[in-house]
Amino acid sequence: MGATPLEAGSRVSFKVWAPHCTRMSLIIEPFANPRRVEMNCDDDMIFTTILEGVPLGCRYMYLIKGIHRRPDPVSRWQPDGVHGPSAIVDPSAYMWGDAGWYGLTMKELIIYELHVGTFTQEGTFMAVIPLLSYLHEELGVTAIELMPVAEFPGRRGWGYDGVSLYAPHSGYGGPNGLKALVDACHRNGMAVVLDVVYNHLGPEGNYLRDFGPYFTDRYKTPWGEAINYDGQGSIGVRRYIIDNALYWITEYHIDAFRLDAIHGIFDESPVHILQELNNAVQAQAKRLGRTVLIIAESDLNDARAATAVGEGGYGLAGQWNEDFHHAVHARLTGERNGYYMDFGALDDVAHALSHGFVYEGQYSMFRGRPHGASARHIPGESFVVFAQNHDQVGNRPKGERLVTLIPFEAVKLAAALVLWSPYVPLLFMGEEYGEPAPFQYFTSFFDKTLAEAVRQGRMEGFARVAWTGEVPDPQDPATFERSRLNLELRTEPVHRQLLDFYRELIRLRKIHTCLGIVERKRQIVSTLAGNGTLCLHRTLPQREESFVVFHFGGESRKTIIPIPWGPWITVLDSAAKEWGGPGGYMSSGEALESSGMLELAASPYQVLGLLRDPAVSAEQPDKSAERIA
Template sequence: MTAPSWQLDLGATPSPAGTRFRVWAPRAKTVSVIGAGETAHELPLHREGEYFVGQSTDFRAGDRYRYLLDGTLLRPDPASRCQPEGVHGPSQVVDLTGFAWSDADWRGIDLTDLITYELHVGTFTPAGTFAAIIEELEYLVELGITAIELMPVGQFPGSRNWGYDGVYPYAPQHSYGGHAGLKQLVDACHRKGLAVVLDVVYNHLGPEGNYLHAFAPYFTDRYRTPWGEAVNFDGPYSDGVRHYVVANALHWLTEYHVDALRLDAIHGIFDFSPRHILRELAEAVHELSEELGRPLQVIAESDLNDVRTITPVDRGGHGLDAQWADDFHHALRAFLTGERQGYYGDFGAFSQLVTAFREGFVYSGQYSPFRKRRHGSSTATAPPRQLLVFAQNHDQIGNRPRGDRLGAVLTADQLRLVAAAVILSPYLPLIFMGEEYGEPAPFPYFVSHGDSALVDAVRRGRREEFATFAWQGEIPDPQGEATFRAARLDRTLRDREPHCRLLAFYRELFRLRRELPPLRRPSRAGTGITAFGREQVLVMVRSADAETLVCLFNFSAGEQALPLPGPAGRYRKLVDSAAEPWGGAGSPAAGHTAATALVLLAPFSAVVYRKE
């Protein structure tokens, strides 16, 4: 792996010549570094434009410090690499060059090859640490995963949090294992051939421990977000904010060797400047990718269905590599469960499920009853590899009153059908931790704030949010430790019936996805979708490298007999979700051949044939 020329110019950077400090504080008159604990040193910094800079041999790696602004405010470093005492404590000088990386031969994962496993560090294992994840990597490789996606790890209040309340974007959560633990995890992933995607939050910072206001106008009241003030990307002093965010992205990719970034809720990012911050960030990442000689991706989460996000810059877009396609999930869940609360009211028709398979977005400019306006833009010209689809993720599980998973409402047959729909789709599949074996543990929202008023506000906000969805039932206390503990996975279920059969089915689907060219190379040109509306059967024909597959999805509760489409000839069955090895009631085994005539589909089943 090539060493990058880019170096972070914010925060505390130790070297043999002494530790250099640089902090953005345009409105301050004076700034000093004040040692904490046994380090009682003080280093006055000098102004360089909007920044204050200084260097001293009195501060070394391991020392703790704060900034003193105008002789009155003592605050942690906005670009702190480590917060050993939590969000309210001092920052710590960290030597990030001393880690012995072993991934020199790592060449990354192409976007097309991403099979992503989203996980939450604190609940994925009993220990809830980066180190504990390393012990599970062989399991993920055998499952067929090519990338893990970590929910946000920037330092947050307490030890229980989804990560979206982080307030130190440069400091990996100390209770997870901090900077050293994250490096060990990424290094171990690369040794196993796994890429690492990191979820980052640039649309807001959490309220508790957020001391950025003391330094500079990081936020603006010109726009409002669901989380309060918007990040100041286009107002006075916004150059420093943009640098802080773009540098953070490059920091994860260089200092921690992360392979891709998932940008949280970009619909909460407001920027009307000529060069949008998303474009600036993506261009910086792609320039770094060229220098390093390995793929680095920027993936967005967006509620906008705006294809400009992934449209190349030379065609007027922001140039991101991919984005999540929530509509695929909504169409799938609403049709199978019958749910119509909140935004699910926009979905539920079989025709919308067909549109999701064909286009990714269901709403591409049509009127949305939920939003009471037209919504979305067309993805007809976007390659399928630019859309990530899923049946479950942290939001779609956790943003329910009890954090219940799909297994709470779907049958075993339906769960296998859903898995096949996602993994065999023309898009990039993502699954959520435990989904592959039918983990029953919920994933509700949880926090561990130290501010009682904030805790009350979070509880009240959750109740109000679910009231708009007309969901009934008790809401687990977000602050309660029991809520957090209930979300931990039970890994022993993997070896028990019926979980082990579902797990085996996921393995087989991922194997087909990796090994068969029509599935491995998403392309609209090689994909045809046929719908049988009365039977509620969707047929997908995919071709590549002179190989043709026919994937049939029966979304109805009854058996269906349909002609096998595709070129004339005989087809060999590769997998059937209704087969006994996967826990189904039974069907002709894999290896069975059929002509382009009638084939029988079990209720709620998926079948794959290959032309011989």
């Protein structure tokens, strides 16, 4: 679909599915007097025409009913925004330099989520490229996750109000900018995860309903009309969404998708759209000789997303685990409003580490009903966890980051929980050096009525969950400017210490299997009643063994910790002065002999990481099975 150059020169095919139209014209706009061409319609309600003498970059629109000019639903570029004409792009013109790149598996992912508009002062795809060596070589992440980049109204927005799903945002640099960024990531050994929104489209500039039955009133979403995946005419809608995913991985070499809020995707078809989407993506990935992953976001604790098709699921590679975040956040901040009322106990953190979801069908006070289902059959690499992300920061009234809500030592504890969890870790831009700037919700709608409705809706939403105080105006440019990162801070002393701590957590995770993704049956998570301490013990068949102590208390206290016998080596103590702490319990590399108990004078929010001494364990018989038993 769309405008596709057929060969070298200026011969272009135009094709659009439009069952709501009885006739359609193509308007070409490079001339003082626009050129108008009537299009032919086939039995599938696909209007087509092929034109000679149409140069690349040429603007065009479709004329519906002889009255309404509309951009192409499959526009590759909207250089003048959501209301303007589409532009012709040659998908084969970009010269890729990523030959030999095949993608990453879930186990290899350490994700860094960023918003292109606020990550740098320039706010463009190209401006991200010089920072890739920092992210990959210095910090150690292996993938960037881009918040949605499909064209949205104006220059300021999160991207979840996108309406031209095939057009990389013109304000970020358009098609060539995105291709250059993906290409540079691959050449730096990094994957690119693209956040896509298949549960709704934005309200402004959304012209799809003029073309076909893209929406339905059978279901409701909090963000607008639900997409028609199972009603009359839905076959073309399903193709539109599936083709979109294939387009990103084929023309832009995207490695993975994060599907936004799949609880807003409604489909009663015999084969769910998520399963059909994954089937199509995996078939195309095989043809391309690459690994492509689909990761879902849902607040339902529905294990079907990452459950195999043969076991009744959709077969996706992974899903976000919101319960992990809520358990950690509620415990460290003490917040209990909104969904945090269901969390706060240390056992919630332990349950998330042990089993994935905290809520597996038990009663939720926030929802007033049982919530969730067991995900214990889902392997650890199928869960993505985080202490911060765009939602959990930006959907607070003032967009405060964790570093402004909890003590510095607690920030380090949260980082260790994420990066040493048995799951795929995700960091939110700036958290690695303690960025103090908020990340607030911002928009740049042209429709003033819509802008006011969004303002009121956010204030009412916060009031319902008992959040009080002034809510920044999303339309105010200052709200956007406040949300920009100041990456220069990472060189200042305290920020540098936190950055070094994150880097060390990642380095240790990469070189020690027992500090990363392991089978959950090979770990024991225990809490010490009354003193706020959680212990994570892992034993692998290769004689790798780790024991990590997380002290959640805000005060120092002596703690007696049961620990397996024998020699251990300290690999990290968050209280060490090199990480900005009050002074460590043991130096890195220092040996410890355990007789079954560890007496620890724990400092506030201390994390102590121990590994079995490899020199000694090599002389011992492999007792991993006994210890796990």
